[in-house]
Amino acid sequence: MLTYRAPHLAVDFLDVNFPGVREKVQILEVACGSGLVAKLMAELGFRHFVGVDCSKRMLDQAAKTGLYQDLRQALLGPEPLPAQTGVFDVVIGVGALDAGFAPVSVVRDLCHTARPGGMVCMVRGDHRGAASEGYREDLQRELQLMEDKWLWRPALKQSPR
Template identity: 65%
Template sequence: MSAGSRTLEDLRSLLTSCQGADSQQRVKFYDSWAETYEQDHSMMDYRAPHQAVHFLFENFSGHPDEVQVLDVACGSGLVANLMVELGFQHFLGVDGSRGMLDQAAKTGLYKELKLALLGTEPLPAQPGVFDVVMIVGALRDGFVPFSVVRELCLAAAPGGYVCMSRNGLESESGNQYKVSLEAELQLMEEEGLWSHVATKETDRYMIDMYSNCDHVQKDKYLHGTMYLYRKFLL
């Protein structure tokens, strides 16, 4: 089936096929999805990249054209494409899917792209270098473990920003992930690793493709949460 003939119900079936997959199966899923990923997310009204980029920019101080950006779980390059419109120019991307990195490479925006499955492999980024670290959409149960936020902080330069966005999928595992993530963020603040800049709830993260009803409801959206921290100066 071509991407142009796909429906929301088709996409729901596609996403359902990935539920419960292990990390290697999920990588293969995203490799095969890469070519139609952006078209399909447009159909799902996936707003998280726009929300996260503008959330960062509202709280950012500095000259975007001088900033080094680490785009974690970069996918096909949606976040970098939006950041370029605001003047950011220097990007390093990391993702666990080779197919997604191939799509990101086509944008021509990244100085370098690196393959790594976060949680099982270390974040392949030089510590203390990046003025902005972005991760949008991957902080969820079964994808990127919440403990990876320490690696994001390590990669940030002193005074650098770490911007994180996650969906609020209502499930026992999803709720527990949120509790564990926010406890880790708070602990890192208490340890003096970074300071909290802002947290913002969003009510239109994307169309809820995961509800238990028989059909996708176009007016029913997942909510999300965005977090922004700033690494302490040495």
């Protein structure tokens, strides 16, 4: 049986590395889908979620979890990220970073929504093909540029095995 590991990888990383008081932090979840990541985070004591997704149907599913204080619809890239700048303690996105999903430029928007010292956790699948390989290279280049400009500091870079 195949399982979708990406949400668990992201939440496990936060479980080990998040230093704050979980019950008080503000979390922005991009590409929130049905709310699986928020469910996993809630099991670890996180409580305050804002979700963004491009699909109204997925937002309706996320709303059923009862975990989100706010849910917003937006297509990442073509539309501005509907979130305040510099207010979220944790910004998390699982599965949205690939060719045909969200442009690489979105990572800057995600980082801008995090407060100074906040965490941005991005997990992308091990997609195959020329378009995904090009996206991965562009993403690595963008993240390095952001690091060079002190816009962010990576805590962990890990490739799937």
